[in-house]
Amino acid sequence: MSYLKTQKNIMSQNIVPVFPVYFMRGLLKRIFNTIFLCLFLPVFSFAAGNFQKGYEAHLRGDFSAAIKAWGPLAAQGDAAAQFNIGNLFDFGKGVREDNVQAAYWYNKSAEQDNANAQYALGWMYENGEGVKKDLVKALLWYKKAAEQKHSGAQTNLGWMYENGKGVEMDDTQAVFWYKKAANLGRAEGQLNLGIMYKKGLGVDLDQSKAVFWFEKAASQGYANAQLNLGVVYRNGEGVETDYIKAAYWLKKAVKTGHSAAQTNLGWLYENGKGVAQDYQHAFSLYQKAAEKGQAEGQLNLGVMYANGKGIKVNYKKAVYWYRRAADQEQAEAQLNLGIMYKYGRGVEENYTQAVYWFKKPAEKGYAEAQTNLGLMYEYGKGVKQDYTEAILWYEKAAEQDDVTSQLSLALFYKFGKGVRKDYTQVFYWYKKAAELGDTGAQLNLGFMFQYGKGVEQDYEEAVTWYKKSAERGHPEAQASLAWMYENGKGIEADLKEAIYWYKKSAEQGNTKAQLKLGIIYKNGNGTVEDYTQSFYWYKKVAQQGDAHAQLNVGIMYEYGKGTTQDYTNAVHWYKSAAVQGLSEAQTRLGWMHENGKGVEQDYSQAISLYKNAAKNGETNAQLKLGIIYQNGKVAAEDYSQSFFWYKKVAEKGDANAQLNLGQMYEYGKGTDENYTQAVYWYKKAAEQGDTEAQLNLAVMYKYGTG
Template identity: 30%
Template sequence: MDLRLTLPALLLALPGVAQERTVPPSPVLTDALVQAHRHWLGQGEVKRDRSRAAELYLKAAEGGDAEAMAHLGRMHFRGEGIPKDAAQAMTWLKASAAKGNARGLYHLAELYQNGFGVPVNHAEYARLLRQAADLGSADAMAELGQCHEYGVGMGWDPAQARSWYERAAEQPKSRFYPMTLAWMYQMGSGFPKDAEAAFGYAKLAAAQGYMDGPRRMGLNFLNGTGVPKNPQAALEWFTQPDALEDPLALVALAEMLKSGNSVKKDTDRAAALYRQAAKAGAPVGMYWVANCHENGIGGPVDFPQAVLWYTKAAEQEFHWAYPRLAMLYHRGQGVTQDDNRAVRWLRQGARFGSAYSIYLLGWFTQNGWGLEKDGAKAIDFYQQAGERGWVQAWYQLGHCYLNGDPVPKDLSRSVDCFRKAADLGWVAAQHQLGWAYQNGLGVTQNLTEAIRYYQMASESGDESSMNQLGWFHAHGLVVVKNTEVALGLYLKAGARGSKTGWWNAGLLYASGEGLVSRDLGKARHAFAEAAALGHVGAMVELGRYLENGLGGPRDIDLALTRYKQAMEKGDEQAKAAYLRLTMPPPVDEDLDDLPLGRPIEEPE
């Protein structure tokens, strides 16, 4: 079915837009439009002056120029050179759209996307984008690709997403807003990924005075996109006057302050910036205000306030909020525990394209929380979430097939799912693949591949993979035997909180195999670290070191404490050692034979 509309049908379809015949602007108005563009961009001898540009756009718009109406409406929407004004933005953009202007339709769609002067309505946003795209708007074509890619306002359809991206990429670059080209090159949507091109178009957007230009430049410097990482430069862009009027830039600045990313950590100011973005009407700001209340950032934990602000964000169709609300209802935090209500939020999130909501529907279905327990449906939800980009869904599917719950055990399919998650950067899946190749679980055993995946996960900080790599180096399997390298990996894992890492390091120090020398002091320290993290074998070994004064002073009381800890966890060796130290010595049989009351003579 051809969804494209003829121009008369397009005009009649617009809510509140009267049909009007397009009238070419007069030469005077055309000149006003040209002069407006020059003042907006600062071309030639004309100095950039957005206020003067707004005056000239208004003059042209009042004379019936649809293009000028679109620019003026956008300026009222974004507060570029004139104050933000939802009513004026809606008036001028509807008037422009009524004349069949693609730019007017595109910006009118943005109002529905952002809830500026109207309730958020992603379906209307997508519909208006389609109309603008059919009239030749390259920006609308690109955004339609996003809508199909993420299921925003329409069905999720990767093939349609690719089609719209490719169609947009065929348009002359002069027909795009620079920011659209910036994200298309950054994401590889329609064009090959090109970080330098993305940076160049973001820089052009900032130079031309678009409100989102400084934010994008800040993000480029923060993330090293097309330019070396430079958090200080990012901070300078985020604090420019235009950026401080951009709610999304406020959120980006808050993220820097919350994490202490190359700036002094300031969670109080971060929380204040989130509130500022929320008060400006940005759903992402509302979400982060809720997140601060949920996690005690910039103030005490306040679950009722978290529920309130997540609900505000959800009412603006901000899909991140739905799964967070669902989990608060599931756990009964800030509200009465209610899995049925949680499921309703998850269904709403799924309807608006939240892959995490779809994943959680699988989890709730697998466990029978607010939904009938159904393994097949749970698997289907996980599959949908994975296909929509939720990496954890592939990892969960991998475990379902690995453990045979709630589907029959299938090691080959388990590996396929882990591989999808691993290829998307899920570290735990990379470790799981290493284990599968090491032990031939669902694949032909291949120690080289096992090491490759362990190395991949280890570089991302996975301590279990560090321990496995250490084991390969310690035993010289596939790699050259190198105890020093193994020790380094064990210590690195231990420093990240791995009790196994400390245990393995202790064993190497104790044996001295492949090291410069045996070191019982370092062994004792490593066993103490492992014991503190709950390693039962380390508790027993530390008890032995303390009992016998190995690697440090003898301490029977502390040895007893360590033996008792291990004994309480069921260790028989620890129990024997504890009883040996606490039982009274056996009575001499010869003394038992002496008559009562007879004095014991000292030996001669």
């Protein structure tokens, strides 16, 4: 049973599309032309009349008239008019856009405690528009507005606390203000509060509460919340997985043109989750998102082109979209671009470029990229071969539970590549991969327990790991488990179970298991003797080139066991095994030539085959040559040759050869007459029950010869 079976493979170039998970912040940044007529009516009727005129002018789009009506009021200190004039300058309505003037009028209004102006002025300071950027002042004005129950300011103030902008980072304060905004019905605040619950920031992690607030915001038509709600239903986070609901909410967000929602909905269509599988529609959604610059949409569009889903395979376009996403630092796109360069798909093969693109995501901690980079260093592709560097990257990926890297490290320690051979480390990494469910690692772990490599020998543990791998369909593990059942190692011997697992393995083409079944059915071990089944399994293996199976198929054809007797087919299979150097097959093929069975009689060919087998120590061939040279029927009589071959066989304990050798010594045929040696060999044969040798020995004793 061979020891090492797991092989490393470079990552597949057919990368599965990612399902991007987005939790988009609902940070409202600007006030959009909000005119507050009722809240800020001046005391005097004249002023009220002018404010009303400005409002009506604004409604009909006559911004110049609005400025004419509100300007004097603003100059007189009317806070609402000051805010509205600032707003018109901010958005260039009726005047040239002028952030400095906007900030000036917002400031005038804000100092009179106008919450909307305070909010707008906070935004100007946060972003450095019309004023020098000053996060502390931004925080100050947001806080003033927030304390007046301005939900937008409360949302932005929460964001400032969460991200440490203008103040020390404080998730608890962030939650406090998000909650204020959320309770006032602010969709952005509700979304952000949901995210804090989802991540356990400033509050105990609570997926159910996250979903509650996502639903609140999504029900208001807020696309970011609809996206997030779709994602949690897709992933079953805080709710039962429900692809139909995921599709429902993502479709709502897609109607607003939300690019991330388009990507996520595309994934549902690609995989037929919650919707009928439709590659064309998935492709269309990815394309829309990609054209808007959405990195995951670009990645997934590239995958569609690479795999020919919803569109004809086009590696050049796949590379184009991978590159667009990779330039946005999308890690999987960078990995895929590296793979395209490695295999020359859509670009000229270029290992240096492959390494360049693998390194980018690898340095960010992306495990698959680290594995691929390790492989490039291991085999010296695009870089100088460097086992130490390969190990470094494999270890980084392996520590993130990347199975390929774990298997690679096991092999490095087994063969001493860049490290001292260390079966303890081999065992360690196979165990890591095995515990993650890799069937090859489970098989190898079974081997290590069975043979005590890197761990104390433990047949029961070997059985445990063989079984894990076997139950998941690994053919060699099935054969190994069968052997343990057959031989009662680590488990009670059970030939029926052994046959069951040999069959499982054999049906997957495992030649060892097929050969075992041929033997089991031929000998009736643990089952009824069944030559038909034996022939069936031997032939399976024989057709795959196994010499021993070919020999057995030949024997079954020769004697009509499990199949119709057929000398021609017997010759065919003996010949197949003989050319591979199998001595017994050469002997049997020699006999077929000697006796003209399934082939024309040919003594010289028979002798040639016997000699080839005899030189390799095949007893029957040696005995055959002894007989042939003794009787002179097939070849010229040659007692010396006969003696030579009889002696070879006699020394192995063959009674017939011992008898013949005794006779040659007695009569001086092919050697000097020697009664002592004759007695010696007669005695050897006689002790094995050969009656002729016993008679000859009796005569020798009677006459005192030898």
